[in-house]
Amino acid sequence: xxxxxxxxxxxxxxxxxxxxxxxxxxxxxxxxxxxxxxxxxxxxxxxxxxxxxxxxxxxxxxxxxxxxxxxxxxxxxxxxxxxxxxxxxxxxxxxxxxxxxxxxxx
Amino acid sequence: xxxxxxxxxxxxxxxxxxxxxxxxxxxxxxxxxxxxxxxxxxxxxxxxxxxxxxxxxxxxxxxxxxxxxxxxxxxxxxxxxxxxxxxxxxxxxxxxxxxxxxxxxxxxxxxxxxxxxxxxxxxxxxxxxxxxxxxxxxxxxxxxxxxxxxxxxxxxxxxxxxxxxxxxxxxxxxxxxxxxxxxxxxxxxxxxxxxxxxxxxxxxxxxxxxxxxxxxxxxxxxxxxxxxxxxxxxxxxxxxxxxxxxxxxxxxxxxxxxxxxxxxxxxxxxxxxxxxxxxxxxxxxxxxxxxxxxxxxxxxxxxxxxxxxxxxxxxxxxxxxxxxxxxxxxxxxxxxxxxxxx
Numbered sequence: 001x002x003x004x005x006x007x008x009x010x011x012x013x014x015x016x017x018x019x020x021x022x023x024x025x026x027x028x029x030x031x032x033x034x035x036x037x038x039x040x041x042x043x044x045x046x047x048x049x050x051x052x053x054x055x056x057x058x059x060x061x062x063x064x065x066x067x068x069x070x071x072x073x074x075x076x077x078x079x080x081x082x083x084x085x086x087x088x089x090x091x092x093x094x095x096x097x098x099x100x101x102x103x104x105x106x
Numbered sequence: 107x108x109x110x111x112x113x114x115x116x117x118x119x120x121x122x123x124x125x126x127x128x129x130x131x132x133x134x135x136x137x138x139x140x141x142x143x144x145x146x147x148x149x150x151x152x153x154x155x156x157x158x159x160x161x162x163x164x165x166x167x168x169x170x171x172x173x174x175x176x177x178x179x180x181x182x183x184x185x186x187x188x189x190x191x192x193x194x195x196x197x198x199x200x201x202x203x204x205x206x207x208x209x210x211x212x213x214x215x216x217x218x219x220x221x222x223x224x225x226x227x228x229x230x231x232x233x234x235x236x237x238x239x240x241x242x243x244x245x246x247x248x249x250x251x252x253x254x255x256x257x258x259x260x261x262x263x264x265x266x267x268x269x270x271x272x273x274x275x276x277x278x279x280x281x282x283x284x285x286x287x288x289x290x291x292x293x294x295x296x297x298x299x300x301x302x303x304x305x306x307x308x309x310x311x312x313x314x315x316x317x318x319x320x321x322x323x324x325x326x327x328x329x330x331x332x333x334x335x336x337x338x339x340x341x342x343x344x345x346x347x348x349x350x351x352x353x354x355x356x357x358x359x360x361x362x363x364x365x366x367x368x369x370x371x372x373x374x375x376x377x378x379x380x381x382x383x384x385x386x387x388x389x390x391x392x393x394x395x396x397x398x399x400x401x402x403x404x405x406x407x408x409x410x411x412x413x414x415x416x417x418x419x420x421x422x423x424x425x426x427x428x429x430x431x432x433x434x435x436x437x438x439x440x441x442x443x444x445x446x447x448x
Contacts, residue, residue: 039227039358043155047356070296073268074356076236078291078320104236106355 002095006033006051009103018090024099025049025086035101042086047074048105049085054098061088061097076106113139114424116208116218118195118364121149123394123409124224125178125187130417131222132185133433133441136424139218141190141210143229148175150226153357162407174406184446190214194229198367198390206389220420223376223385223392224409227359235266235353237321247331248324248351252279260284262347264334266321267354273297273305275352280314287315287346289336317346321353364396372398382419383412389423391416 001017004027008014011034018027028036028049037048044067053061058081064072068087072078085099115131117124120142128138146152148171151160156172163169169177193210198221201207208216232250234240240248252258252275259282265272268290274297280286288305293316295302308314322343323335333345361374370377370386375398378385383393393416394409402408421430435441442448 040150040154043158045154046358069292069294070268073291073296074233106233106236 002090002092002097004090004094005096005098006031006036007054007098007100008034009101013098018094020090020092022090023086024051024088024090024097025084027090028085033101035105036085037105038086044068044071044084044087047071047084050075050078050102050105051083051085051099052079052102053081053083054100055081057094057097057099060093074106075102076104077102110207110215110217111139112217113137114218115139115220115222115420116141116206116216117222117224118208119149119224119226119394119396120144120147120189120191121224121226121394122151122174122178122406123226123413124149124222125175125182126410127222127224127393127413127416128182128185128187129178130414131420132182132187133435133444134417134421134430135444136220136417136420138185138187139190139216140187141193141195141208141214143192143194143231145191147179147189148172150359151175153230160406162405164407184444194362196363200387200389204389219389219424221390222416222420223364223390223396224394224413225361225364226395228361228364228396229359230357231360231362232353233355233358235321235355237324239324243324243326243329243331243351246329247326247349248353250353252352255279255282258283258350261350263287263350263352264289264346264348265352265354266290266334268292268295268297269354269356270297270301271354272352273301275354276314277301277304277308280308285315286313287317287334287348289317289319289321289334289346291318291320291339293318315346317344319344324351381415383416384419391420 004018005015016031025038039048040046114136115138117140120140151171158171159168193212196211197209199207205219206221258279262285263283264287265276266289276288309316319336319338322337325333334348335345337343376392378392378397380399383391385392393412395404
């Protein structure tokens with residue numbers, strides 16, 4: 001299974017196994033990663049599963065679709081490497097992915 | 107103050123569970139008024155994910171969330187529920203005769219024999235951007251909605267966001283404001299194309315300022331705002347002089363005034379029994395995502411079940427002397443008459 005590393009804000013990083021086909025948000029929630037709230041449960045409707053994709057990974061992960069880009073308007077401190085983790089599907093290519101959790105989910 | 111509305115049941119929340127409660131209560135001849143803070147029925151189904159499929163509604167291998175709401179509306183039509191939208195229930199008080207006074211922020215008052223809280227994740231409220239110190243400016247300089255246009259007259263207003271609310275208020279307030287600055291994180295707006303065009307025209311005429319960036323801080327004295335610090339895409343910051351700010355960062359769900367009604371709560375959910383789904387206050391019930399009991403699952407399905415059992419208990423409160431005979435909609439002529447199918 002691919003491994004994903006979450007770096008919670010000012011805390012030790014956590015590496016977990018992720019199921020192919022699930023989302024990065026589901027992987028975070030299943031493993032109790034602090035700072036991923038996912039209020040709407042993955043409907044791309046709340047922007048509380050916002051993460052920053054580590055340098056070098058963003059191209060592999062891909063840019064957000066228009067709906068996610070719109071929802072990112074509701075996130076806090078959006079950066080060029082911002083993504084909503086509920087819209088990122090785990091694939092074999094993402095083995096080793098590192099994402100950073102922002103200080104706040106607004 | 108309008109006249110008090112008398113009814114058997116007030117249902118707080120018009121989401122799927124609140125809607126289905128009308129059905130179960132209606133079969134027992136109880137009349138319902140529903141109150142919702144949104145301007146439409148359906149709650150989260152309609153507001154958060156209308157286009158999304160739901161796979162665990164019995165007999166529907168898949169049903170769209172909005173479709174579910176529409177079908178529930180159709181199902182409860184025979185019972186003539188009355189909806190009160192765009193209002194938040196502020197108070198629920200027990201009256202001397204054992205009924206309840208329910209009052210909303212719009213001044214609507216109800217006298218109800220039974221109150222059913224079907225408020226899901228709480229009421230939808232504008233999201234507060236986590237700018238340090240923003241709370242101190244709220245209500246004086248920072249607003250999430252416009253109650254009185256006059257509060258914005260001749261003011262320097264910063265509006266933040268890229269959707270219809272941000273665009274609409276930019277267009278509406280521009281004629282009366284001293285200056286309007288629209289701030290958005292990207293030069294792409296998700297609002298109605300017509301509004302975007304109008305906004306762009308005002309920017310081109312020099313009547314509205316458009317700044318691409320994100321809020322980084324607020325400046326001011328006490329509750330009086332004097333400037334909004336914006337971090338631009340290139341990392342530089344700019345301070346826009348402002349006496350008013352309106353941030354539009356979408357909606358979030360908050361328990362809200364429910365916490366003040368004296369009901370027993372468990373981690374921000376309303377504790378209920380599993381026989382009647384009644385709260386710690388007899389006559390007030392809580393069904394759906396808002397309640398808590400051992401083994402609770404936050405499923406629409408569970409809320410429907412809770413509504414059915416609650417209705418039986420509600421009936422006993424409204425008509426204590428009437429003997430309740432259990433009936434099936436398939437065979438009971440009297441139930442079919444109520445449904446208008448016989």
